[in-house]
Amino acid sequence: MYSEVVKRMLETAGIFPGDRLRLTSGKRKFEGILMPRPDSGDPNVLIIKLDNGYNIGLKLSLDSKLEKIEDKEGHSKTIKNENVSQPAKKFNPNLNKVDLIYTGGTIGSKVDYATGGVYMLTKPEELLDSVPEIAGIANLRLNNLMSIASEDMSYLEWQKIAKAVADSLNDGAKGVVITHGTDTMHYTSAALSFMLKDLRGPVVIVGSQRSSDRGSSDAFMNIVAGTRVAAESDIAEVSICMHATTSDRYCNVIRGTKVRKMHTSRRDAFQPINSRPIASVSYEGKITYMGDYSKVVGNDEKTKLMTGFEPKVALIKVHPNSDPGILEYYSGKGYKGVIIEGTGLGHAPVSTPYPGFNWLGHIESAVDSGMIVGMTSQCINGRVNDKVYRNLRLIKKAGGLFCEDMIPEVAYVKLGWLLGNYKKDEAETLLSQNIAGEISRKSEADWFGE
Amino acid sequence: MYSEVVKRMLETAGIFPGDRLRLTSGKRKFEGILMPRPDSGDPNVLIIKLDNGYNIGLKLSLDSKLEKIEDKEGHSKTIKNENVSQPAKKFNPNLNKVDLIYTGGTIGSKVDYATGGVYMLTKPEELLDSVPEIAGIANLRLNNLMSIASEDMSYLEWQKIAKAVADSLNDGAKGVVITHGTDTMHYTSAALSFMLKDLRGPVVIVGSQRSSDRGSSDAFMNIVAGTRVAAESDIAEVSICMHATTSDRYCNVIRGTKVRKMHTSRRDAFQPINSRPIASVSYEGKITYMGDYSKVVGNDEKTKLMTGFEPKVALIKVHPNSDPGILEYYSGKGYKGVIIEGTGLGHAPVSTPYPGFNWLGHIESAVDSGMIVGMTSQCINGRVNDKVYRNLRLIKKAGGLFCEDMIPEVAYVKLGWLLGNYKKDEAETLLSQNIAGEISRKSEADWFGE
Numbered sequence: 001m002y003s004e005v006v007k008r009m010l011e012t013a014g015i016f017p018g019d020r021l022r023l024t025s026g027k028r029k030f031e032g033i034l035m036p037r038p039d040s041g042d043p044n045v046l047i048i049k050l051d052n053g054y055n056i057g058l059k060l061s062l063d064s065k066l067e068k069i070e071d072k073e074g075h076s077k078t079i080k081n082e083n084v085s086q087p088a089k090k091f092n093p094n095l096n097k098v099d100l101i102y103t104g105g106t107i108g109s110k111v112d113y114a115t116g117g118v119y120m121l122t123k124p125e126e127l128l129d130s131v132p133e134i135a136g137i138a139n140l141r142l143n144n145l146m147s148i149a150s151e152d153m154s155y156l157e158w159q160k161i162a163k164a165v166a167d168s169l170n171d172g173a174k175g176v177v178i179t180h181g182t183d184t185m186h187y188t189s190a191a192l193s194f195m196l197k198d199l200r201g202p203v204v205i206v207g208s209q210r211s212s213d214r215g216s217s218d219a220f221m222n223i224v225a226g227t228r229v230a231a232e233s234d235i236a237e238v239s240i241c242m243h244a245t246t247s248d249r250y251c252n253v254i255r256g257t258k259v260r261k262m263h264t265s266r267r268d269a270f271q272p273i274n275s276r277p278i279a280s281v282s283y284e285g286k287i288t289y290m291g292d293y294s295k296v297v298g299n300d301e302k303t304k305l306m307t308g309f310e311p312k313v314a315l316i317k318v319h320p321n322s323d324p325g326i327l328e329y330y331s332g333k334g335y336k337g338v339i340i341e342g343t344g345l346g347h348a349p350v351s352t353p354y355p356g357f358n359w360l361g362h363i364e365s366a367v368d369s370g371m372i373v374g375m376t377s378q379c380i381n382g383r384v385n386d387k388v389y390r391n392l393r394l395i396k397k398a399g400g401l402f403c404e405d406m407i408p409e410v411a412y413v414k415l416g417w418l419l420g421n422y423k424k425d426e427a428e429t430l431l432s433q434n435i436a437g438e439i440s441r442k443s444e445a446d447w448f449g450e
Numbered sequence: 451m452y453s454e455v456v457k458r459m460l461e462t463a464g465i466f467p468g469d470r471l472r473l474t475s476g477k478r479k480f481e482g483i484l485m486p487r488p489d490s491g492d493p494n495v496l497i498i499k500l501d502n503g504y505n506i507g508l509k510l511s512l513d514s515k516l517e518k519i520e521d522k523e524g525h526s527k528t529i530k531n532e533n534v535s536q537p538a539k540k541f542n543p544n545l546n547k548v549d550l551i552y553t554g555g556t557i558g559s560k561v562d563y564a565t566g567g568v569y570m571l572t573k574p575e576e577l578l579d580s581v582p583e584i585a586g587i588a589n590l591r592l593n594n595l596m597s598i599a600s601e602d603m604s605y606l607e608w609q610k611i612a613k614a615v616a617d618s619l620n621d622g623a624k625g626v627v628i629t630h631g632t633d634t635m636h637y638t639s640a641a642l643s644f645m646l647k648d649l650r651g652p653v654v655i656v657g658s659q660r661s662s663d664r665g666s667s668d669a670f671m672n673i674v675a676g677t678r679v680a681a682e683s684d685i686a687e688v689s690i691c692m693h694a695t696t697s698d699r700y701c702n703v704i705r706g707t708k709v710r711k712m713h714t715s716r717r718d719a720f721q722p723i724n725s726r727p728i729a730s731v732s733y734e735g736k737i738t739y740m741g742d743y744s745k746v747v748g749n750d751e752k753t754k755l756m757t758g759f760e761p762k763v764a765l766i767k768v769h770p771n772s773d774p775g776i777l778e779y780y781s782g783k784g785y786k787g788v789i790i791e792g793t794g795l796g797h798a799p800v801s802t803p804y805p806g807f808n809w810l811g812h813i814e815s816a817v818d819s820g821m822i823v824g825m826t827s828q829c830i831n832g833r834v835n836d837k838v839y840r841n842l843r844l845i846k847k848a849g850g851l852f853c854e855d856m857i858p859e860v861a862y863v864k865l866g867w868l869l870g871n872y873k874k875d876e877a878e879t880l881l882s883q884n885i886a887g888e889i890s891r892k893s894e895a896d897w898f899g900e
Binding site: 149150151152153154155156158181182183184187188261262263264265266269311313314315316317319320321322323325326329330333341342343344345346347348349350351352354357377378379380381382383384385389391409412416 | 599600601602603604605606608631632633634637638711712713714715716719761763764765766767769770771772773775776779780783791792793794795796797798799800801802804807827829830831832833834835839841859862866
């Protein structure tokens with residue numbers, strides 16, 4: 001709710017949600033469309049959609065001046081005549097059905113202007129109120145599945161989301177959009193890539209690096225682009241759709257097993273690793289396909305689930321002076337597998353003369369005790385190789401399995417999934433075989449940024 | 451030694467090291483200068499320096515044709531009149547003294563054409579024989595310090611190298627070049643950055659991603675560029691000098707605390723993180739300065755050492771389903787500190803409802819037990835922040851120290867170094883303060899690739 005003063009200011013100026021206004025605060029001027037008021041938050045903040053498509057939260061002060069400058073019929077209609085908590089209710093027979101699965105994260109949060117902290121929205125509907133444009137792209141149904149920060153997610157959430165996606169696709173949705181926190185978005189995209197089989201339509205994960213009431217928020221463009229991919233593309237894969245650059249020119253659609261968060265705060269944090277993006281989506285909504293992908297097959301096949309997951313798998317990193325005894329710690333706790341982030345081509349210290357730092361015997365013991373040990377590289381980009389150097393061949397001989405050009409985090413998710421669904425010897429064989437686009441052919445793997 | 455057949459072929463054609471030759475093998479033709487023969491390796495391989503500056507190893511067969519096409523006086527002289535095991539012996543009073551410290555790694559290795567594997571050179575002099583150009587850049591002294599693959603290095607090697615560098619600089623060298631394996635080169639560069647104080651000259655680490663007898667080897671350009679920086683620049687910092695792109699246009703000189711190996715095999719694997727390179731060095735040898743750096747001060751101050759290091763520090767990574775009990779494992783083993791690679795802005799799962807995955811109490815216990823817990827981000831690029839989200843504030847309250855825009859590996863090296871040289875409370879304070887360029891001002895930290 002607005003404060004009494006702000007309510008009075010809006011009434012005096014005759015401004016309603018959907019109207020175009022000009023706000024003057026000292027020397028700063030903003031023009032844009034007044035968006036509906038969220039239920040909670042600073043009562044002196046207006047949310048305004050600027051002409052560049054972004055929503056911005058502006059705090060009014062006593063000397064702020066508000067003017068209604070134009071009543072844009074189109075905008076007013078979209079919002080004024082709707083129940084504020086549910087946009088685009090009317091079914092448009094010319095548009096595809098898309099389900100939006102809400103899981104939480106920054107994209108569903110806003111700044112508390114008093115503390116500077118960021119809080120989850122109480123109602124995901126508030127988020128959709130901010131992007132009335134999607135009413136023109138798809139018939140959207142909202143599934144308010146959970147509200148959790150992605151750093152707190154576990155495989156139990158992955159399983160829930162996978163089931164919700166399969167239900168949506170098998171219940172007539174052309175595609176699915178999942179809003180998700182960015183911290184572990186690439187772990188979830190990998191998990192869904194393995195857990196969902198025979199996808200009937202695109203599954204697109206979107207999020208934002210800046211909360212949706214910040215001027216620089218990437219939430220709106222990512223949601224709009226993701227919805228477009230879900231509604232209009234034939235990409236039968238799990239993908240992440242986020243800003244491709246720091247500007248708002250376009251989003252990348254990146255395969256769920258070939259993507260990684262590569263920056264703590266930038267809007268273009270999600271980058272393809274060892275592969276090209278599947279497609280890009282321009283600000284204007286044009287989808288440009290850039291690489292091979294699995295296409296939607298128009299038959300009656302249902303999307304299936306394979307959601308087993310073995311949580312007793314660890315992702316660990318070797319480094320100079322690192323303690324190989326950690327392998328015994330995990331095998332003692334009953335762990336079934338471990339992915340090692342080696343150095344370079346998949347190395348661990350195995351020829352050092354200092355026994356306390358030598359991993360060779362420990363890898364051998366872990367394998368002998370029944371654990372699967374996968375080797376990846378902390379370089380992130382590129383491919384591991386068990387042949388080039390003697391140390392690599394020693395690790396192979398000890399039983400380490402080299403994971404080709406898999407991202408370490410993806411290899412971790414894959415191994416947990418394999419051990420949750422297959423027998424150990426099958427899991428060993430499948431680890432280095434491509435299942436969901438996680439391993440590229442050698443020729444593709446040289447792609448390294450732009 | 452060459453095989454009898456190859457010896458005969460060279461004699462028949464009248465070709466000696468330093469001569470220009472043409473080799474025809476079927477449809478393939480190569481022209482270049484014959485380099486001296488290494489002591490070991492395939493006896494049927496010639497090492498030829500191509501006109502693009504690269505050395506290439508070519509295996510002769512019975513139908514190979516060898517022709518001497520030109521006796522380039524300059525080249526012949528450089529090599530023919532020298533003892534093969536020690537190039538450029540004559541002191542040139544117009545050039546600066548540079549010491550080359552040899553530690554091993556791919557740059558000091560060659561392919562065994564029989565097995566395809568790569569082996570260390572028995573004599574580092576063989577490497578220098580391949581780059582006669584450095585005789586025109588500096589008066590080089592070779593310090594054959596050790597021969598170790600960098601994945602096997604520990605802090606004990608870092609201490610040895612640091613001491614050798616200080617000895618060189620205090621013994622009249624204008625600068626120092628260190629040849630090093632690439633796997634942990636960035637760990638070593640960080641360690642030396644902290645261990646060496648009051649640098650009297652540039653300390654440049656070079657290596658190669660392809661062994662020096664491969665056609666595509668980056669060894670020669672990296673050594674030449676690194677020697678140029680050591681001999682001619684005033685950069686009083688530890689840096690890594692490696693290919694900036696996949697082509698041979700230029701090398702980057704990157705601060706030792708702001709660099710990371712970002713590809714398993716590409717020649718431009720070493721990329722600056724959260725900073726610009728200090729300088730670039732073109733193929734022709736032009737040094738272009740790109741950012742601020744500490745300059746050499748021409749006084750009598752000696753380079754000092756501060757080589758204490760506490761090996762009981764771990765670098766661990768949180769991920770969905772990760773086991774927070776690992777902190778008790780390390781504290782039980784007497785560990786003094788741990789750097790956590792969190793997600794996003796420095797998160798760990800601290801609000802998950804599943805106790806087995808919740809790190810909060812474990813971080814608190816680790817801190818209470820006397821361990822230092824530093825928070826970094828597995829995004830690698832960007833800065834951690836303890837304020838934006840509630841979960842971050844919880845970690846801070848539990849005693850986690852947020853490591854600004856430090857690369858996780860650098861934070862690990864720094865914490866080990868701090869605990870090896872300072873009291874615990876000093877180490878805590880210094881962890882988030884800049885000491886050797888490892889923490890950037892906020893404005894600089896947004897640099898993310900090119």
